[in-house]
Amino acid sequence: MIMNNSAISDNFIVALSGLNEYILTTEEDIISCHSSGNYTEVHLKDGRRVVVSKTLKEVERSLKTNYFVRVHHSHLINLRHAKKYLKKDGARLLLDNGKEVLVSRSKKKDLMNRIIQL
Numbered sequence: 001m002i003m004n005n006s007a008i009s010d011n012f013i014v015a016l017s018g019l020n021e022y023i024l025t026t027e028e029d030i031i032s033c034h035s036s037g038n039y040t041e042v043h044l045k046d047g048r049r050v051v052v053s054k055t056l057k058e059v060e061r062s063l064k065t066n067y068f069v070r071v072h073h074s075h076l077i078n079l080r081h082a083k084k085y086l087k088k089d090g091a092r093l094l095l096d097n098g099k100e101v102l103v104s105r106s107k108k109k110d111l112m113n114r115i116i117q118l
Contacts, residue, residue: 012027012064014027014030014062014063016050018050018052019051023050027064027067027068027078028045029046030042030044030063030078031043031044031081031096031099032075032076032077032101033077034074035055035073039051039053039054039055040055040056040059043097043099047097056070056076066117069107069114071093071101071102071111072102075101077101079114082094082095085115086100090102090103091104091105
C-alpha cells in the first residue's frame with residue numbers, strides 16, 4: 001500500500017504489512033528488497049527487516065519513485081543507498097548498510113542506464 005505525502009517532495013509513505021502490524025516508512029528509507037518465494041524481505045535504513053506477503057514483482061510495481069531498480073531476479077535496490085559498483089569477481093553493488101548485492105548479467109545494462117540517468 002502506498003500513500004502520497006505531499007509535504008515530502010518526490011517521496012511517498014509506504015505501509016508495509018508485517019505479521020501483526022503495518023509499518024509506516026518512506027520510500028527513501030527502503031534500502032533494498034529481497035525475494036523469498038511469495039514473500040519479500042524489505043530492509044530499512046534503521047536496520048529493521050520487514051517481511052511482507054507480496055512477491056518482489058508486486059512490491060516493485062507499488063513503489064513510485066525512479067530510484068528503485070531490479071539488479072537480480074531476487075533483488076530490488078534503492079539507488080539512493082548504493083555506494084559503489086564493484087566490477088571485480090562478478091558485478092556487485094555495495095549498499096550503505098554494508099551489504100553487497102549481486103548484479104546479474106541480464107540486469108547490468110539496465111542498472112548502468114539508470115545510474116547514468118541520475
